[in-house]
Amino acid sequence: MSAALETPAARPFMAAQGAAVLVILAIACLLVPAYASAWTIEAILLPFLAFSLAGLGLNLLTGYAGQVSLGSAAFMAVGAYAAYNFQLRLDLPLPLTFLFAALTAAAVGVIFGLPSLRLKGFYLAVSTLAAQFFIQWLFNKFGWFSNYSPSGVISAPVLGFAGITFDTRESRYLLALSVVVVITFLVHRFVNGPARINLIAVRDNETAARVIGVPVLRTKLTAFALSSAIIGIAGVLWSFTYLRTIEPEGFNLDRSFQILFIAIIGGLATVRGAFLGAGLIVVFPLLLSRGSAWILDGGLDAGTVQLTQRIILGATIIIFLILEPNGLSAILDRITARTRSLFAKITRGRA
């Protein structure tokens, strides 16, 4: 896309941003597998990648297309169970497993997105809870989905493709990383391409969009399909690379809220917001439990830490909505701008 239709916010820092992304990617691909501790990968990076992808998927729907969903975790579950069953029953190669899991989640997403054609706002948000409860119930009640595992908890099989098995920690990490990178790139292109107009038009003023001929219904359903597909893949990463088990309880309403909070705290309608939000959601509880251990000598019991986390996270949401509705992404923007002007001052001073 050339100049006239681009989003201005994306342009001034384009070069710097591109460079920053490359540096982060280089670190993530080369340094992390070689030097990161087992704990860093298992407890931080793997959940971070899955959460980022889920946040990205929801952001497409809520941030860009303006349709609030409270059922994200259900679509993660659909992706995870679909991948498990495609592997188990059809023995599909890995890329096809991902693709089919995404397509299954997209199809389910479209079905539960249908109410959005008639309902708006709160009514829609509430109706997405139907997906949350129905899908969780479905996987709980019907043993077929979990291959009649007596406990209901499946251990996810090791993924493999073209002679590579993703059994080590590092290989699982690299698999998750590459999936996230590819999808993020596609989403970035999608939301900065012509589709941006359709999405934002529907979000900002549905009536005007309809009158000028933006295909409102198609835009909404596309958003539901793509968002659910991406969240479904996030579910695959969550179950196969991070937890390596699958159970319906892992995809409950709290998980859905977590994903929504990632999108809000990170910054709605931004791609990097999902990553910033996911980083916060993953790192913050670790900091809190370590910090309390350090300050209170011996630390609080696990239950108290968990409740405190809940309170602080809930308060963080409120504070962000009040003080910085554009989320961490906007804060990062300000920091970048300030650093730049500082840097410019220093170089000018030297010259």
Place this chain on the structure above:
Amino acid sequence: MTGLALTEPALLPERRAVAPQTVSAATRSQVQPVQGTRLRLEGISLAFGGIRALKDVSFDIREGEIRAVIGPNGAGKSSLVNVISGLYRADRGVITHGGESFAHVPPARLPGLGVARTFQNLALFPGLTVAQNIASGLVFRRKRGLFAQLLSLPKARAETRETEARIREIAGFLGLSEHLPRLVSTLPYGLQKQVELARALIAGPRLLLLDEPMAGLTGAEKTAMAAHIRAVRDRLGLSVILIEHDIGVVMGLSDRIVVLDHGEVIADGSPDEVRRDPEVIRAYLGQDAAGATSGAEAA
């Protein structure tokens, strides 16, 4: 589909100016069974609950005509625009766009019928730039699917280039060129109104519905907007329905005026006829009738 001829790429303002007659004549012969009538309303009635917003409203708009609809607050002006653009469903009556008659026009079909509108309280998309807002008026015509766009296939790229050329042209015409990359929400109100006009014009409509285009504008901006409306009609040859509150503007600008009061047409004619109509003076100007009439005569 009768709307087909209307969705031909709209001629650009400059080129259109050369031969507006021939073009509209061609269009007419293809899709107009009724010679020279762009829109016809017959017996439109609409009620909300017990309140009758429109009672048996009938009038027509000719090709290339600026047609004002005036009336005091609550006369049903906005309801009328919303019925024409399909946002409200009339309880009774027929709307004929070009050659096609409807009991209710599906809003999504409006661009295909060559109808574009603006809104009383701006209906722009604050999250988009000026250029993107204008481009949204062309979305309905986009042929390349989203995935072709995503992969940046050559045809999709050509389509984008074409769109951009059109945006520059229309922006130049309305004095918006320098603002194209800005977020529309950062523009002053008057310019936002222009952006909305640009968005309505970019697809080259045959009928433009302007719902209070002057509302909230300063004196100078009103003059500019009036000039734009006239230029649009003169150079593009399209028909304009002008819903207005400001009588002064309407008198100078329109060819014919419909006056609504309590949802009924109480007068219909040239500005001169309407200005002299005692019914209009009573309904529209109320107690101050005498003074305001002399004012209107003077203007």
Place this chain on the structure above:
Amino acid sequence: MDWFEFLFAVEVAVGGLLSGVMYALVAIGFVLIYKTSGVLNFAQGAMVLFAALTFVSLVEREVPFALALVVTLVIMGLLGLAIERTVLRPLANRSPMTLFMATLGLAWVIEGGAQLIWGTQVHALDLGISNAPFEIGGIYISNFDLVAAAIALALVIVLTSFFRFTRTGLSFRAVADDTFAAIAIGLRLNRIQAAVWTAAGVVALVAGLLWGARLGVQFSLSLVVLKALPVLVLGGFDSIAGAIVAGLLIGASEKLAEVYIGPFVGGGIEGWFAYVVALAVLLIRPQGLFGHKITERF
């Protein structure tokens, strides 16, 4: 269907209707706030939990029943005021969806706070209402459910007459109908908002006590919102009458479905059945059963 099966169906339906009243009770807390603030207050369930936990903990600490009730009432009022001050006022003039998301965060804060203060263990709550079923014409009705429904109805009547006949209530209605006009005629919006949040706190307390006596006072009490939401959607967010009718409808259909459809699909459908009913109705009537028809201005 023979006579006994019929009686059984009636019994199920009556049980459903009675629990429907309890759903309606929670839903009314939402309606009160929605009507004045335009917010779907997701934290209503957390308030129910907070109220019940506070009350039961006071009683367990040997505070007399009546005093505990008064103290909890005061605390709920203060909580409502605090929410109005710290969350709603700074977010005034923001989109309803933003406010909704803020109440999601608020729900986490209140849930976490309630359990941090009073602990996470399950408390039994005995309101002194007998739970023995009694028989009318061959059907058994739970005494507790009947009393609970009666209390809920009484509360609804009190609230309705408050809003219909008192000065404060009337000004509340004025705000609900037209915020700008209400400001223009000099109604003090903040005070009214505070009053409404307090009222919502009272409703939460009553709901918390009744539900708490039924299910035990524990975290899952905050999940009664999930039961109330379909009721709300079905009845229309702004209608108290709608909440009651929808509550009855959903309570009865849910119980009947659980008994007659449940066995064929493995049971446990009450978690989502209400949503399906609500969605089905909404697809036909998007404004709900009693909500105002949405007429947008353009």
